Amino acid sequence: MVHIVGAGPGDPELITVKGHRLLSEADVVIYAGSLVNEEILKFCKPEAEIYNSAQMMLEEIIHVIVLAEKAGKTTVRLHTGDPSIYGAMQEQLDALEARGIEFDITPGVSSFLAAAAALKQEYTLPGVTQTVIITRRGGRTPVPDSESLKKLAQHQTTMCIFLSINLLAEIKRDLMSAGFKSSTPVAVVYKASWPGEEKIIRGRLDSIVDQVKEANIDRTALIIIGHCLDNKGNYQPSKLYSPKFGHMFRQAIF
Numbered sequence: 001m002v003h004i005v006g007a008g009p010g011d012p013e014l015i016t017v018k019g020h021r022l023l024s025e026a027d028v029v030i031y032a033g034s035l036v037n038e039e040i041l042k043f044c045k046p047e048a049e050i051y052n053s054a055q056m057m058l059e060e061i062i063h064v065i066v067l068a069e070k071a072g073k074t075t076v077r078l079h080t081g082d083p084s085i086y087g088a089m090q091e092q093l094d095a096l097e098a099r100g101i102e103f104d105i106t107p108g109v110s111s112f113l114a115a116a117a118a119l120k121q122e123y124t125l126p127g128v129t130q131t132v133i134i135t136r137r138g139g140r141t142p143v144p145d146s147e148s149l150k151k152l153a154q155h156q157t158t159m160c161i162f163l164s165i166n167l168l169a170e171i172k173r174d175l176m177s178a179g180f181k182s183s184t185p186v187a188v189v190y191k192a193s194w195p196g197e198e199k200i201i202r203g204r205l206d207s208i209v210d211q212v213k214e215a216n217i218d219r220t221a222l223i224i225i226g227h228c229l230d231n232k233g234n235y236q237p238s239k240l241y242s243p244k245f246g247h248m249f250r251q252a253i254f
Helices: 017-025 038-043 058-070 090-098 111-119 149-155 165-177 208-215
Strands: 002-006 028-031 049-052 075-079 103-106 132-136 158-162 185-190 199-204 221-225
Touching: 002 017, 002 090, 017 038, 017 075, 017 103, 028 038, 028 058, 049 058, 058 075, 058 090, 111 158, 111 185, 111 221, 132 149, 149 158, 149 165, 165 208, 165 221, 185 208, 199 208
Parallel strands: 002 075, 002 103, 028 049, 028 075, 132 158
Antiparallel strands: 158 221, 185 199, 185 221
């Protein structure tokens, strides 16, 4: 059996209880070494075979899994964050299915959620925005034209931009051409949740490029843009807790 497990955003304690159990029971562990905090590997049993997929091609990863299956061993494929977001997971799942290898998926905490926790921020403020766009700017992996930042930014929602910190100047240009004002608040969270390594930079669209450059951040960072970041108190209170709002668990008080 192969278990695809989300390791969480970096803090070893943010792996799920189920993910921790599967990792501790695994005979073979293939982890995304470029992003997964290696402290998480301390949860593995001493005799586990551990492979760093940052140094492997897809065929090599599948080969290790096939050998483990033939030997009756349990494998954990350990992804950073949640494997469903920019995890290059689907091609691995398709390869396992093609070989008749059973697998399951255990979700993890994504870095965009860890970033919100680091910022002590809710992304969806009533009266401000109720939508979060998770995207990236096109680079070595292209983005469909219909999903360009210029087009997505026209919605003026909260945006969480992955894998693009090295393109921050281009992102600034795209967003401003789409209507975001130069005063729009921006936050960059580097290594969200990583103990002792997390960094938070807050600024505006017209200042963030220089701030990030000064901080020497060029990888492993998430960009958050939107007016949720500057609306402390300037939003509509949720009806969920309003005494005038009744629902199946509580009657309204007039």
